Amino acid sequence: MTREDIAPIAMEATQTIISLEVAEMVGSRHTDLMRKIDNINKDFENAKLRSQEYWIEGTYKTEGNNKSYRCYNITKKGCEFLAHKTTGTKGNIFTARYMERFEQMEKALKVRAEPPRQELSDMEILSRAVLISNSKIQDLQGQVEELKPKAEFADYFLSKPGDISVDELSQILNSNNLINFGYIKLFQWLRDKKYVKKSYGDNVPTQRSLNLKIMRVAEKTYEVEGLTFMNKQTRITPKGVEYFIKKFKEAKDVRNDK
Template identity: 40%
Template sequence: MNNELIISHTVETIDSREVAEMVGMRHKDLLRKVSKYQQILESAKLRSQDFFVSSTYKVDGNNKTYECYLLTKKGCEMVANKLTGEKGVIFTAQYVNRFEEMEKAIKTPALPNNYLEALERLVDEVRLNEQLTLENNQLRFKLEMKGNEANHLWSIDEIAKEHNISAKALNKILQNKKVQYTRKGRWYLYRRYKNKGYTKTKSNWLKWTNEGKLFIEKILAG
């Protein structure tokens, strides 16, 4: 049997079925021993979960659930201490090696299995970088606006220029997103955005507040 090491609540563990194989013991006999160790620990008001974690497993083709334990490194040490001679030495070497494998696996990220998986990871990283960039820009913008420009009103041209697009293109994006609509050559917000403080009318023209500018940036980043 070659069970994988398991991370349970960030703690590395080994399945008791594999431990039983390592020590040359029937699994049900090991379960009885571990259950006894648990009782002793709990009667001494010690956390048995630091050593043994109760768990279950199923066998292919059988819907029945069987009991097992997940042994932490401390739990393996306790089992090893009860073994004598060559058997104890071999088991200690085996479980120490297994926990080292787990530690290496945690520290070393798994390589992608194929081109598609590698591409998906790259896309996720790009999206994360874009999101972090947006959040940093928004934070910088908010800090800048704390000064005399806190009540600055932005024209659509100013906002569009920051994103290297034309005002016409930005207006079209907002229209397609059902943020605004045009009537007789002027732009108006749809009712759902009208009272959110995103815009103010100045000289009969729609101007965007700082909150409105951030709202537009979120749309462009999405």
């Protein structure tokens, strides 16, 4: 596998480069880059800024080793941010390399794009079904609060179909005033409630979550400089989005009743 075969990771609509490759572009050790991003994240957290617009934390595995290692999936905006903090020749070379890399990915996406299909995909059918459901909800007097999670889910689902990351779930819950914390604390809540568990350093769904079909694990293999890596991420299914909106709304109603 060549460097051109390394695909963007994490969310479908977001092109990213794994931090291993970014470290190589910058000419630094991966551990140094990870430490640098961790320190930046502390500043972001204090300033209540969303680091996920710049990079998304993930894990990878090396071939023949089942141990998981931390990494970041870095967006184009994140690369631009790091380029501004890298001066001189290193900064110039890094800027040229990451711009070329994202251009390659954009071209690859255009080549792989399938022609429009006449038939509706499963997700399109589901999206339309949710739209109809949302319309009916508006007509049902006296049941708005009970069915509100489905309406909120429909609004989100129509704008971005498919399963999502825990970070995106935290955005939905925050936008609906159901929580007031980020994805890191949401992961902690999911672990406390036995929806996810730690496995070789990864947050993975428990058997309960898999049985409920509210989560799945997305895995992708990459190769950098002859080494094979596996990136793993917990994803929330469309059913899971509706499930957790309802779950947090029920908890909020209980708090308001007290």
